[in-house]
Amino acid sequence: MNDPRLRASDADRQRVVADLERHTAAGRLSLDEFSTRVDAVLAARTHGDLGQVVGDLPPEARPSADARHLLVAFAVAAVVVALLAVIISVYR
Known part of the structure; x- marks a missing residue:
């Protein structure tokens, strides 16, 4: 992600949700975890907020x-x- 202080766009949020979908399909997240994280993504204002949602997930799901x-x-x-x-x- 870019500078964590920068505002996140809708496209940034959609990209993170797509990443969460791939992680869920790979079995890294339960449906409850997925739902909780999607709520956090939709409420995120900055790139730093988005990074916190996926910070514990490996990047190779993409x-x-x-x-x-x-x-x-x-x-x-x-x-x-x-x-x-x-x-x-x-x-x-």
Whole structure:
């Protein structure tokens, strides 16, 4: 997060709620803990307030850049295979 004294935006709050959803899905938070923390996020005014809500959770719940790169590579490979299939069918 940025300077803890800066005001948090709605987008900042939404990002933290999404992080809490991922942590809950991973089993790090119970539904009661999730609910309590979401209430705290919605009441947060600064980045410092948001940081306190997720300070005890590991940062790796966010999808990694490697996963995004793998998805892009898979999509490119699928397009190449489709193009090759079209080219082969045209020249047969």
